[in-house]
Amino acid sequence: MQRVRPVRKTHQHVTPPALGALAVASARGPIASNRTAVGTQGKRRATPPSCGTGPRTADFVQPGLPSATLTVRTRGGWKAMVWHWWRRRTFRGGIFVPDEKAATARQSIRSFTPRGPLLIPLCHSQHLPTRPIAREGADVCCGDVLADPDGPRSLPVLAPLAGRLGPRRRAWTSAEGWLPAIELTPAESSPALPTEPRSPPRTLDELTSLARRNAVLIPEHREPLHVALTGPRPPDVLIIDGLETQPGLTADLRLLVERTDELVQTAGWLADVQLDGRRVFDRVVLTLSLRHRRLVRRVRTLAPHRRLEIAPLEDKYPQSHPTLLTLVITRRRTPPGGRDRDVGVLVIPVATLAALSDAVSGKAPIARVLTVAGEAADRPANLLVPFGTRVSELVEYASPARRPAALIAGGPMTGVRVLHDEAVTTPDLAGLTLLRHTAQPEPTTCIRCGSCMDDCPVGLDPRVLVQFETAVSLKAAVAEQTAVCIDCGVCSYVCPSSLPLALTIQRMRRRAQLERAALATMHAS
Numbered sequence: 001m002q003r004v005r006p007v008r009k010t011h012q013h014v015t016p017p018a019l020g021a022l023a024v025a026s027a028r029g030p031i032a033s034n035r036t037a038v039g040t041q042g043k044r045r046a047t048p049p050s051c052g053t054g055p056r057t058a059d060f061v062q063p064g065l066p067s068a069t070l071t072v073r074t075r076g077g078w079k080a081m082v083w084h085w086w087r088r089r090t091f092r093g094g095i096f097v098p099d100e101k102a103a104t105a106r107q108s109i110r111s112f113t114p115r116g117p118l119l120i121p122l123c124h125s126q127h128l129p130t131r132p133i134a135r136e137g138a139d140v141c142c143g144d145v146l147a148d149p150d151g152p153r154s155l156p157v158l159a160p161l162a163g164r165l166g167p168r169r170r171a172w173t174s175a176e177g178w179l180p181a182i183e184l185t186p187a188e189s190s191p192a193l194p195t196e197p198r199s200p201p202r203t204l205d206e207l208t209s210l211a212r213r214n215a216v217l218i219p220e221h222r223e224p225l226h227v228a229l230t231g232p233r234p235p236d237v238l239i240i241d242g243l244e245t246q247p248g249l250t251a252d253l254r255l256l257v258e259r260t261d262e263l264v265q266t267a268g269w270l271a272d273v274q275l276d277g278r279r280v281f282d283r284v285v286l287t288l289s290l291r292h293r294r295l296v297r298r299v300r301t302l303a304p305h306r307r308l309e310i311a312p313l314e315d316k317y318p319q320s321h322p323t324l325l326t327l328v329i330t331r332r333r334t335p336p337g338g339r340d341r342d343v344g345v346l347v348i349p350v351a352t353l354a355a356l357s358d359a360v361s362g363k364a365p366i367a368r369v370l371t372v373a374g375e376a377a378d379r380p381a382n383l384l385v386p387f388g389t390r391v392s393e394l395v396e397y398a399s400p401a402r403r404p405a406a407l408i409a410g411g412p413m414t415g416v417r418v419l420h421d422e423a424v425t426t427p428d429l430a431g432l433t434l435l436r437h438t439a440q441p442e443p444t445t446c447i448r449c450g451s452c453m454d455d456c457p458v459g460l461d462p463r464v465l466v467q468f469e470t471a472v473s474l475k476a477a478v479a480e481q482t483a484v485c486i487d488c489g490v491c492s493y494v495c496p497s498s499l500p501l502a503l504t505i506q507r508m509r510r511r512a513q514l515e516r517a518a519l520a521t522m523h524a525s
């Protein structure tokens with residue numbers, strides 16, 4: 001929590017200009033209950049200019065922040081109001097990008113039925129090896145195991161639909177590139193999904209085995225949930241990210257709106273999971289967008305107990321990044337090149353929470369909700385798509401009349417361009433962005449405006465950093481700075497000279513890793 005020093009003494013008479021020094025927000029709306037009143041008194045005769053027009057006080061005020069009671073004259077007469085010294089929970093830098101969510105934010109999730117054969121990757125990542133047991137020509141049911149995990153870290157691969165298996169092929173995934181895959185022709189009539197509701201896990205062992213059996217994956221770094229929970233430093237803070245700051249994507253928002261009760265309940269039992277008689281997580285925090293006030297209110301009323309914290313945050317990009325969520329919620333700084341897990345924090349998206357909720361209700365994890373949108377999408381939608389569905393089928397659905405000029409897997413800020421017809425949907429794909437134009441402005445000379453440095457959320461100076469790209473060997477300090485970069489793409493977005501800063505830093509980081517590996521091999525031999 002950030003502390004703000006009050007600048008007015010108790011019972012001091014304050015005049016309108018002094019109100020600015022009180023750092024007031026708005027006097028309307030409920031007041032956070034756990035406040036520390038310092039009893040500053042004052043009088044003013046005009047209606048506060050921000051009264052009723054600013055954001056609701058309770059949305060911003062953190063419990064424990066000092067407050068002041070003022071007697072103010074409003075149109076309705078004299079009123080005693082509690083004013084708060086507040087600061088928004090946020091980070092330095094970042095930008096407010098046009099969210100482009102209007103096309104799909106109010107569209108309900110629809111089930112998508114693939115017409116052609118599926119191409120199911122036989123492992124979730126190159127780092128998670130499996131032993132395929134599926135044979136060509138075999139008939140499988142929905143949820144049958146196609147590949148067993150090879151090692152304690154790995155996850156099984158399940159059949160997303162009932163049907164007949166075809167030949168082994170290769171599938172392209174946005175996160176991992178080419179992976180071995182198997183074709184599955186869906187049956188004419190797929191039997192109803194078998195469901196066996198289970199009781200929610202009470203211990204860490206029960207939770208990890210549930211997550212492993214149901215192949216629950218954290219999209220960031222494609223790490224299995226059971227591995228993240230039992231790593232060298234088990235997390236003591238769990239952050240569920242419901243912000244979804246990537247422009248254009250609304251899959252998580254729709255999940256939260258349509259399955260609010262279920263997801264809040266799941267977050268509630270996660271807060272109660274125990275290890276050796278003690279709770280695993282000291283804090284479980286659900287972050288939501290400040291703009292979705294109705295959703296915030298609903299979640300607050302449903303939250304089963306006070307151990308599930310609701311944190312409404314600004315939609316500033318890239319607030320959803322685990323490094324920044326960790327900083328804003330816990331004030332812990334991840335080391336350069338490190339992850340939230342290194343400082344005892346686990347950040348999961350709402351999609352992972354939904355997968356856990358499905359696992360408890362006995363539904364096989366065979367599909368995920370993804371947003372298909374973008375300027376070239378005539379039918380933008382939120383679709384529940386079985387894993388292994390060809391991306392080309394979704395493009396045909398969203399833009400039946402014409403092919404988009406380019407297709408991006410993910411959001412427009414950090415997505416990956418899809419160049420292959422064998423691209424398929426995977427558990428870590430949150431959306432597709434269809435573009436009408438691909439023309440990029442030509443990069444010109446840096447005009448030293450400083451925007452890239454001002455907006456970089458981790459405090460780098462990209463303009464200076466990229467100047468080392470042509471160096472014969474990257475110095476240790478430069479290599480460390482490239483590791484600090486979180487690949488958010490903000491610097492490239494704001495650069496008026498259209499310089500590909502983020503891409504250059506990414507390239508430099510890979511080069512630094514290769515140089516480090518070569519040096520280690522040289523020392524070892």
Ligand code: SF4
Pocket residue numbers: 455456457458459460462484485486487488489490491492501502505
């Ligand atoms: S891509 Fe890296 S350097 Fe650029 S703004 Fe984001 S964190 Fe900073």
Ligand code: SF4
Pocket residue numbers: 445446447448449450451452453462463494495496497498499501
């Ligand atoms: S934003 Fe672009 S033009 Fe401005 S200082 Fe950075 S690199 Fe130079």
